[in-house]
Amino acid sequence: MAQPLALYLHIPFCQARCHYCAFNTYAGLKALHVPYVAALARAITLWGKALGPDWEVRTIFFGGGTPSLLPEGDIARILDSVHQSFRVAADPEVSLEANPGTVEHGSFRELRAAGVNRLSIGVQSFQRRWLRFLGRIHSTDEAVAAYNEARAAGFENINLDLIYGMPGQTAAEWEDDLLQAIALGPEHLSCYSLIVEEGTILARGVASGRIPPPDPDEAADRHEEAERLLASAGYEQYEICNWSRPDRRCRHNLVYWHNEPWLGLGPGARSYLSPYRFADIEEPDQYILRLAGPAYDGLADSLESGSFVPEEAALREMPVVGFIERLSPELERAETAILGLRLNAGLSRARFVKRFGEDPAELYADALAEMIAWDLVEVTPSALRLTASGRLLGNEVFARLLPPPPAGGSA
Numbered sequence: 001m002a003q004p005l006a007l008y009l010h011i012p013f014c015q016a017r018c019h020y021c022a023f024n025t026y027a028g029l030k031a032l033h034v035p036y037v038a039a040l041a042r043a044i045t046l047w048g049k050a051l052g053p054d055w056e057v058r059t060i061f062f063g064g065g066t067p068s069l070l071p072e073g074d075i076a077r078i079l080d081s082v083h084q085s086f087r088v089a090a091d092p093e094v095s096l097e098a099n100p101g102t103v104e105h106g107s108f109r110e111l112r113a114a115g116v117n118r119l120s121i122g123v124q125s126f127q128r129r130w131l132r133f134l135g136r137i138h139s140t141d142e143a144v145a146a147y148n149e150a151r152a153a154g155f156e157n158i159n160l161d162l163i164y165g166m167p168g169q170t171a172a173e174w175e176d177d178l179l180q181a182i183a184l185g186p187e188h189l190s191c192y193s194l195i196v197e198e199g200t201i202l203a204r205g206v207a208s209g210r211i212p213p214p215d216p217d218e219a220a221d222r223h224e225e226a227e228r229l230l231a232s233a234g235y236e237q238y239e240i241c242n243w244s245r246p247d248r249r250c251r252h253n254l255v256y257w258h259n260e261p262w263l264g265l266g267p268g269a270r271s272y273l274s275p276y277r278f279a280d281i282e283e284p285d286q287y288i289l290r291l292a293g294p295a296y297d298g299l300a301d302s303l304e305s306g307s308f309v310p311e312e313a314a315l316r317e318m319p320v321v322g323f324i325e326r327l328s329p330e331l332e333r334a335e336t337a338i339l340g341l342r343l344n345a346g347l348s349r350a351r352f353v354k355r356f357g358e359d360p361a362e363l364y365a366d367a368l369a370e371m372i373a374w375d376l377v378e379v380t381p382s383a384l385r386l387t388a389s390g391r392l393l394g395n396e397v398f399a400r401l402l403p404p405p406p407a408g409g410s411a
Contacts, residue, residue, distance in 0.1 A: 002056035002087060006255040009040065009060065009078060010266025011067040012284050015102060019135035019205075020163070022197030024268030024282050025065040032284055037074045039291040041081040043265045043320065046291075046299065048085025050318075051263075052306020057082065058089040059252035061096075062116075068098035072107050076114035093118055093251040095159075100146040101138035108153035118250075119150050120159040120190070126180045127173050130166055135201065147184050157248060159188035164226070165219035166194050167212040174222045175229065182233045187248040191226045192241050193219045220392045240342050240391050257343055258351075259336040273310040275332060281322035290319040329356075330403040337364065337384070338398045341377075346385030360384055367400040 013033060014025045060082060062075065075096065082088060095118040096111060108119075123143045125131055131138070138146075150158055160181050164174050181189060194214050196203050205211035227237060235243035239257060242250065255262055264271045268282040281287055290296065296319050308314055315324050327335070333356050340347030352360045361368065361379050368384070371377040376390035376397050390397055 002054055003261065004058045004255075005051070005055045005086075006059045006061070006252050006260070006262035007057045007082065007086070008252075008262060008264040008266075008269055009044075009062050009067075010264065010269040010280075011062060011064040011070060012036075012267045013064065013069050014066045015069060015099075016135065016137050017201070019133070019201040020194060020197065021135075022200050023065065026284060029284060032288065033070060033074070035288045035292075036284060037070065037077060039288040040078060040266060042291045042296060042300075044078070044081040045085045046296065046303070046318070047263060047265065047308075048082075049300070049303050049305050050308035050314075051086070052308075053087045054306055055087065055261075056089055057086045057092060059093045059095070059255060061094075061252045063097050065097075066099050066102050067096050068103045068107070072110040072114060075111060075116065079115045095120055095250070095252055097122060098146065098150075099136075099138065100143040103146060103149075108150045108155065112154045117155070118157040118159070119155050120161060120188075121146055121150070122161045123147075123181070124161060124163045126177050130163075130169065130173070133166055134163065144184070147186070157188070158186045159190055159250065160184070160186045162189065162191045163194050164191060164222040165214045167214055169218075169222070171221065171225065174225060178226060178229045182229070182235075188242070188244045188250060189230060189235060190242050191223070191230075193223065223392065236344075238344050240386075240394060257339045259332075259339045275327045275329075276310045276312070276315060277325045277327060278315050278321050279323040280320045287320050293319075295319045328403070328406075333358070333360075333363065334401045334403055337401050341384060341386055341390075341397065342394070344385070346380075346383035348383055350382065364401055371397055371400065 010024070012025050013029055014027045017025065017027050060079070067075065079094070094116050096116045097120045099122045121143070124134055124136055126140045126143065128140060131140070147158065147160070162177055162181060196206050196213060202211065206213050230237065230243045235245065237243045238249050239253070242253070244250070259272070261273050262271060263273070265280065267280055267284045267287045270277065270279040281290070299317060299319065312324055312326065315321050336352065336355070337347055337360050340352070347360055349359055349361060352358070361384060368377055368379060371390070372379065375387055376393060378385050378387055386394060386397065
């Protein structure tokens with residue numbers, strides 16, 4: 001039976017950089033769009049040949065950046081490369097991130113025809129002042145129009161992204177954002193607390209004192225309001241930041257939360273093929289050059305189908321892999337536990353035992369006793385789960401599950 005694989009495709013281009021964004025994205029590189037699509041297709045071909053038919057792609061996710069900046073014909077060409085190079089499931093979930101204001105009229109219909117069957121629309125807020133604060137380039141009306149155009153184009157699986165916790169955001173503003181999102185009727189909602197990431201415009205504003213830092217207590221109040229309102233509207237919270245209608249959970253992101261294999265392609269994209277975590281180089285121009293040179297040609301010609309095994313030597317042969325980390329068994333177990341605890345269903349004890357041969361309730365017994373006493377975690381016969389308080393203080397739980405760093409370095 002083929003091993004399941006999630007495929008992430010990074011599109012590193014943006015029209016403008018949002019003030020809070022720390023992803024590997026670039027504005028003003030339109031001249032690289034065409035050569036980048038060709039380079040990404042070559043990377044897909046290379047990895048498809050390396051992994052061979054023993055791996056089956058079950059989800060595809062176009063992230064960024066702003067994938068909707070590319071002409072829809074380019075998205076179709078990239079998907080054609082995936083289908084030509086990989087074994088692909090009969091019913092793959094194919095998601096694409098789209099920002100309102102970057103998709104021209106009619107493009108949604110062509111994206112749907114190309115095989116994209118799930119959209120994630122970056123609304124972030126329906127309030128004009130918070131769109132400006134976040135550096136978003138669209139208006140409220142454009143966000144609503146993008147959603148309606150996607151529906152008219154035949155999309156039956158749409159996610160809306162929202163951000164809360166901006167300094168000075170009122171409870172009424174956040175409630176209005178949630179109610180406007182609910183009124184549109186998406187199948188999925190992702191609600192994220194604003195985080196000040198190093199190197200961002202927002203971080204510089206906070207460091208200078210021009211912008212106050214987000215208040216964690218207010219953010220917790222906003223999160224609890226999201227839980228209340230979305231539950232009353234019939235949405236199921238299945239992960240700390242994600243809600244969906246029945247059978248509309250994001251299959252791609254569930255791979256991450258179960259800590260299962262995924263392959264990320266594109267500048268800065270990260271991958272996990274146990275026991276290795278690795279990432280591509282970050283510079284788009286270098287990414288393009290390395291996939292157009294003799295190193296690529298020679299490897300593509302010599303590589304036998306299905307010859308790749310997760311070993312450091314094999315990873316170093318890949319022309320754009322720039323970072324490689326071999327995870328210790330302790331760290332791999334801990335990361336699997338941490339990611340699983342993000343799910344409302346919790347970390348399955350049977351699933352963990354099947355994978356690692358140990359019951360997490362016994363493996364982490366000492367840490368769990370402390371967290372149970374603090375009402376952050378509960379242990380059932382089938383799972384370990386965060387409590388309502390634990391979902392608000394998840395990092396406190398996760399830190400206690402990590403193994404100590406090795407002597408002389410960090411994990």
